[in-house]
Amino acid sequence: MSESVILKVSEVTKQFNGSQPPAVNKVSFELKKGELLGLLGPSGCGKTTLLRMIAGFEKPNNGTVELAGEFVSGNGFWVAPEKRHTGMVFQDYALFPHLTVADNIAFGLRSKKPRLNRIAIGKRVREILNLVGLGGLEKRYPHELSGGQQQRIALGRALAPQPELILLDEPLSNLDVQVRERLRHEIRTILKTTNTAAIFVTHDQEEAMAIADTIGVMHSGNLEQLDTPENLYVQPESRFVAEFVTQANFVQAKRQRDNIWTTELGELELDIAASCDIGELMFRQEDVILSPDEQSPTIVQEREFLGREYRYCLQTPSGKRVHARTNASMQLPIGTKVKLNIAPQSARIFPAA
Structure with missing residues (x-):
């Protein structure tokens, strides 16, 4: 694997029921350092299942997943999610309600190896708070903040351990339109500032085009087209891509x-x-x-x-x-x-x- 390639997915397939078509069917792609990939498609197309296989929450039936040059899944080998050095941002944020903003962000740092001391953790938390625009709110609790601010906490917590890859599962779907439009630009800026590779799942075409460098359009478990937003829009390779994207x-x-x-x-x-x-x-x-x-x-x-x-x-x-x-x-x-x-x-x- 090239040094700049963070993730390599090869012929990955997932079938939950033998009598049904695969949820994900022989999907392959590569992701480079700092690149933002959007997985776009309607409900049930397999995009979240693919994300969960990359994260380690699902085991593929066939195919392999390599992260930073090491196999983490496939050929009878599987690495647990907590050992994959990836960050995850869930649709419902999954914040700890009893912890402050600072403690939520610090959560992943306390188990990081080599272990960080209290001073190093505090310094990193302050850096992340400033990065995601939550400086001065470190002592607040999640329920005291807006949905957009809670999503920034979730992103900050995922970024804090400096993972190789961030995975976002429909991160903006629970927010109203104006907050969504503002936050999608902020998320792109934050990820580009840290040069962190990321994959995010969405069914919103505008959201994918605003955030992603590359978009993979999925349909019935298949990766229909992997291309830049411009090429997807101007040169769709299938009827489905033309209909869904444009x-x-x-x-x-x-x-x-x-x-x-x-x-x-x-x-x-x-x-x-x-x-x-x-x-x-x-x-x-x-x-x-x-x-x-x-x-x-x-x-x-x-x-x-x-x-x-x-x-x-x-x-x-x-x-x-x-x-x-x-x-x-x-x-x-x-x-x-x-x-x-x-x-x-x-x-x-x-x-x-």
Whole structure:
């Protein structure tokens, strides 16, 4: 393993019931020092099970896990979670309610080897309190703090022993929207400041894109695509990734000639390379240009005002619903018949299922 690679997961599989498909199916990836990986996917896709296998709370049926160049799981070998030198941040924080903020953060330091004396522990606790923005609150108890502050305690406790890897299981899901948006940027800054590698599980696309350097999209136990946030959004490799990450629209399409495709939205000229002549046309909501057209069979069914933009729900002749986002300066009344133009280079064709 390269010196810069902190974690290597190879062909890891977990099957809880022999009659059911694997919860995690032959997943492989590497994580470098200081890199932030988001595991993104819907409930039940296997992302938390994969995280728990890396942490040591679950044993894989097959495959191996290496941490800092040493095998910690696989081939009949397994290292207990407390000996893996990883930090864990749970969804419900899992703080000790009877301990102060300082004592919660110091908890992992007291069992650290080589053992630290009281002065060294106190110094490290002060460093972490300042790092996570909780200086001056060290004597408070968890119930006296907000949800966002409690999450910072949990992160500080995980960081205090200076682990090779931090694992975060949906760390922001219990917080309200404004706190979530602020804290996701703070978490990224803290982890980057300490150059700590981290994996966090989430079902929130915006959260993954805001925090992660790399995102792994999971579906039915499989790692569908591992890529940068930009590439996932612009160049999805599967229909599922396109639908889940970008909330893209899909309509049936048939090539007529060259770059001309026939759809129920009308004939579209698309500058795309496609390996098939019949498939599903994918286009993102923001890549649609709407214009009123009394001859069009597509109508505006719903309209949502989102501040900087409108989100339109459009009904096609077959009853299918597609969505478009436009600048707020353009307002189309419900019931308007509209023509759709799609940015030619933004669309993709996926083979019909």
